[in-house]
Amino acid sequence: DADVTQTPRNRITKTGKRIMLECSQTKGHDRMYWYRQDPGLGLRLIYYSFDVKDINKGEISDGYSVSRQAQAKFSLSLESAIPNQTALYFCATSDTRTGMVYGYTFGSGTRLTVV
Amino acid sequence: QQQVKQSPQSLIVQKGGISIINCAYENTAFDYFPWYQQFPGKGPALLIAIRPDVSEKKEGRFTISFNKSAKQFSLHIMDSQPGDSATYFCAATFRNQYGNKLVFGAGTILRVKS
Numbered sequence: 001d002a003d004v005t006q007t008p009r010n011r012i013t014k015t016g017k018r019i020m021l022e023c024s025q026t027k028g029h030d031r032m033y034w035y036r037q038d039p040g041l042g043l044r045l046i047y048y049s050f051d052v053k054d055i056n057k058g059e060i061s062d063g064y065s066v067s068r069q070a071q072a073k074f075s076l077s078l079e080s081a082i083p084n085q086t087a088l089y090f091c092a093t094s095d096t097r098t099g100m101v102y103g104y105t106f107g108s109g110t111r112l113t114v115v
Numbered sequence: 116q117q118q119v120k121q122s123p124q125s126l127i128v129q130k131g132g133i134s135i136i137n138c139a140y141e142n143t144a145f146d147y148f149p150w151y152q153q154f155p156g157k158g159p160a161l162l163i164a165i166r167p168d169v170s171e172k173k174e175g176r177f178t179i180s181f182n183k184s185a186k187q188f189s190l191h192i193m194d195s196q197p198g199d200s201a202t203y204f205c206a207a208t209f210r211n212q213y214g215n216k217l218v219f220g221a222g223t224i225l226r227v228k229s
Contacts, residue, residue: 004158031214040124042204042221043159050214058216090158101215102149102208106158 003027006091006107013081013114021076021110023091030096032074033104034058034066037088046089049074050096081114088112118142119207121220128227134192136223138205141186145207150179150190151219153202162203163190195227 004025013019023032034046045058047066055066063085065077078085088111092104120139128134138148149164165172165179165188172179178191192199205220 035219040221042121043219045216045218048216092158096214101210102147102164102206102217103161104159104217106160108156108158 002108004091004093004105004107006089006110008110009108010111011113013112015082015114017081019078019081019112021089021091021112023074023076023107025072025091025093025105027093027095027105028071029093029105030071031094032068033092033094034064034074034076035090035092035106036060037090037109043090046076078112078114081112083114086112086114118218119205119220121205121223123223124221125224126226128192128195128225130195130197130227130229132195132227134190134195134199134225134227136190136203136205136225137187138189138220139185139187140207142207142209143186144209146210147208148179148181148188149206149208149217150177151204151206153204153222155201159202159204192225195225197227197229200225200227 007022031050033048035043037043044060049055049068052068067075088109090109091107094104150162151159152162153159163174163177176193181188203223
């Protein structure tokens with residue numbers, strides 16, 4: 001099983017619908033992140049969580065919300081999806097105990113299409 | 116606004132050649148500079164990283180060169196192989212009141228022709 005699992009892998013949804021992307025990890029890492037990947041723009045941070053009670057906005061949080069249900073679970077919601085939210089979404093984790101602040105573990109991504 | 120500017124956007128190299136990807140930054144508070152490699156259908160994976168007090172780091176065929184005064188760093192892939200074909204992201208970490216964060220460049224799509 002993958003260390004960081006994202007579901008679904010692919011999703012097509014209609015404009016205005018609410019959708020949730022889920023992420024779970026078995027690495028025991030304390031920090032979790034949601035990134036969005038667009039061609040030519042790289043990976044941009046949407047939200048991040050340093051522990052269950054800590055949620056912080058990233059650089060492009062408008063239109064998104066998150067929930068850290070447990071140390072191992074971090075979900076991303078689009079309350080009312082719009083076409084420009086069509087992108088590849090990645091969940092990532094990191095572990096403060098290692099001191100390797102740049103070493104993130106990424107899931108395989110969710111390809112979301114909003115029509 | 117990209118905090119780390121990466122070039123080129125795409126690169127084609129012959130098998131056995133050297134692939135070079137460049138990145139530049141402005142924020143002197145960045146404290147680590149990693150590179151990530153992403154294959155199609157997969158998430159990015161850490162490839163190699165360097166601290167700003169080191170000018171070069173080599174791991175196998177992959178080398179990071181770092182120029183602190185110019186605020187530039189680059190990834191060199193020696194003896195490039197078709198299996199190196201992937202998207203490469205440079206990145207940088209910085210610390211604020213909320214902890215460390217990682218910011219990425221726009222990515223370079225590398226294709227190694229056999």
